Amino acid sequence: MTTPHFSVVVPVYNAGAALEATVHSVLAQTETDFDLWLIDDGSTDDSLARMRKLSESDERIRVVSKANGGVASARNTGAELSSGRYIAFLDADDMWHPEKLAQHRAFHARAPQAGCSFARIAFLEPGNDDLHAAKTFSAGYADMVPISEVLGENPVCTGSNIVVSRACFEAVGGFKAGMNYAEDQEWLARVVGQGFALAGIDAVLVGYRMSPGGLSSNLEAMYAGWRTLAGEYAGVADFDHATAEALYCRYLSRRALRNGASAVQALRFALAGVSRDAKAFFGDARRGGLTLAGALFGLMLPAPVRVRLFA
Template sequence: MNRLFPYPHISVVMPVHNASATLSATVRSILSQSERDFELLLIDDGSTDQSLAIMLRLAAVDDRIRVIAHANCGVAATRNKGVELSHGQLIAFCDADDLWHPEKLKLHRALHRADHNCAASYARIAFIEPEARNALDARTTSTIVNTPLKVTDLLGENPVCTMSNLVVRRAAFERVGGFRAGMSFAEDQEWLARAAFLGLAIRGIDEVLVSYRLSHDGLSVNLERMYAGWRDLATDYADPSGVQAAEAIYCRYLARRALRSGASAATALHYAVRGLRLDARAFLTDAKRGWATLISALVAPFIPRAARIRVFA
């Protein structure tokens, strides 16, 4: 391909750790992009399953794929390594169990071309079951904020939601710095809060461009770790005068996630009650998210788990 810039315009960075069950489908969704000017870096983070073998087979049939392997060091350090080895002017991130809509990279590139002040971009997300094949099987979708994201947006329900949703200008990534090594459950939120704190514009695209696989196994433990990571994050970025309101909204987010993903009813109720106790007004500010979450958490104990997974979103 002839271009003034000698490298692909977009670098897609994917950390991989024991993802053999979903890796091929995720990579296929990236290789099927209508935007063709990209490289895909698959970075194996010390997998003990067949992930590395799958990555090498995929790379053998598409020269846009580069495979890097290193000892396990965590998702933050693995993403940083991918960025370090990448070449694109735009950097897109994808986790090894999510799926992309075919127009994702095209629409993100168009936004960044049209708005040179846009440092990073995200879109809407479809939440799908682990076995789903595409966004058509989604039970619910996320929303975007119509203005550039503020720290308060990111400390609340974080509309970006997953790194599979984020595209960043290289210059912006270099200004913000890499992901905080050692963080596993809030490293993405911490990076976004750091970018917003610096005044960089993070803008949304009002299209569903990512399908996010819900995980029902071990979710309660993950939510606890997410909460612990959030509290560390709030220490650095939350306005002390509004930290209880921000925490209440984040508890609402965790309650909704518990309901959506099939965690125990007690887990959903725990986060809903904690959010109300912290700041009932903040928890109930958004009627759809506030009252609907509270009512759902209250009735969840009386509904079988399988039915909750189908009903709650």
């Protein structure tokens, strides 16, 4: 069997109707040298049946069913079973631009020193699967990312944005099993900490579907997970805990505004970031200023209006 250039790994847990669009965004790639691993993580809905039906349409699709162990465990299973020279991760409710794999292949050919790469993200409102119609995009990062950025306002943003060489993945090891919040940051910190280059591609190649359901509790869990992770890097050179926390709180505040979560929660994150390190929070004056202003004015607006204004 020929080794594919990419193995795409999609962890699936109760993904429902979003799964088809996610899979089709992979099958629509202009780069066709890949196989696609759908890892069912003990779903209790019809996700596994949907996966098996999808696999009938394309021989590159592999379906694996396992007991529930969390997103880190599912990603690791797919990475271990696959054989592609590069591993590309995609969550079951996100999607890719058709040029995603092609641009990463070209990038790694130009920059073989990069063990891991990522691109920019379009934040998609419910009902919109058009990356070009998104209102908000992640910032571009066309450079090598230091550990301070990984542990601060992580420019990778989501596991759906990670493409890694198999050599890098095997050297660093898998995602931390049982860690379902900040698990991608924890893994990326190990990538950079072990001397592998993490590099950005300044192109919008990932669509992140926003959903307000359960977001407030998720943001709190993300913050708790981040604090645990940051504590492990106390005393590490080039890592300032207060600066990183200020940037991460700014990120959480923006995410709360963007997704229609609690306005009070968005403001609380913004104020926490300012109090931890105001200089870092406003280091990007436009980003910091708009975040704080959005959190303040968001208190006076209903959630749907906040989403339209700040998405």
